[in-house]
Amino acid sequence: MADSPADESARDSRRVTEALRAAHLYYIQNLTMDSIAFELGISRSSVSRLIGFARDSGLVEIRVNSPLDQLSALQHQLHDSFGLTAHIVPANDAATDLDRLERVALSAARILTDFVDSNMILGVAWGATIASVSRHLVHKPVRGTQVVQLNGAGNAHTTGLGYASEIIGRFGVAFGAMVQQFPVPAFFDDPATKAALWRERSTARVLALQKRMDIALFGIGSPNAEVPSHVYAGGYLDRSDYDSLTRSRVVGDVATMFFRADGSSDDIPLNDRSSGPDLAVLKAVPRRICVVSGRAKLPALRGALAGGLITDLVVDEVTAAELLTGGDRAGISDPTSR
Secondary structure, eight states, X not given: OOOOHHHHHHHHHHHHHHHHHHHIIIIISOOOHHHHHHHHTSOHHHHHHHHHHHHHTTSSOOOOOOTTSHHHHHHHHHHHHHSOEEEEEOOOTTXXXXXXXXXXXXXXXXXXXXXXXXTOEEEEOOSHHHHHHHTTOOOXXXXXXXXXXXXXXXXXXXXOHHHHHHHHHHHHHHHTOEEEOOOSBSBOSSHHHHHHHHTSHHHHXXXXXXXXOSEEEEEOBOTTOSXXXXXXXXXXXXXXXXXXXXXXXXXXXXXXXXXXTTSOOTTOHHHHHBOXXXXXXXXXXXXXXXXXXXXXXXXXXXXXXXXXOOSEEEEEHHHHHHHHXXXXXXXXXXXXXX
């Protein structure tokens, strides 16, 4: 017979209590796992699982603060150069791009937990980077908070609902928040169709939420990354679109809204068809968290910084260092031609 909800609740409560006790003994009293196992009358592996649960569930937060190391110096330089708060993740040249992405995503998930609170609106742009962030979220239930999807995910091959809703849904679960999906195409075939749909009340409600965001979370779109941005690898753009982006001197995008190296986004035809928020709307958000890993995204990252799109940057140390020294790769290339 299946356990009743009351039994499940009691079991969960016991696990939290045990995890808190084990974590206190380990982190505060500095006992070894063997000593904790003896004191609690459980196996060493059970102690390890309890401590892991305490970290993953947010019962324990681990912070490293050092005002003297190289990463701290990079953070200060980035603040002085770009006026942002940088969160630099250790990941040197020996790390692969995929490993670097996972480390940055894990750090971003922990950092976001500190920023999200009750009665907030969190805007989330889907993409490969934010998908990785969503898999590392720590549970922090809050009250009255909403998570709103920033751009549609449909294209000529798929509705995109499964992909985008899975990502956005993880944020809702982590924070106990109401999720507001945006079931529209990533790019419309005709700007007039977009304009008509934007007048519909159901769509206008989501757009109104976006304009009231307290936090926006996004990655930087780039076709040149080792881990390709989903908008470039997922069949959203055809060859004529790439030609158009090249003519417009585009270097990257945020939430499927494209920009140039100087941060400008005016007169880029594809933006008229995009379901992403106008970059002026994005810049009005009090906290704009950008998550980036990999040198190949440097041109796009520079463009986003030139456009004033970022207040908080979560980035690996190699990319952070090269952002200051000027190393990058530029240009939009069509992955369908490779």
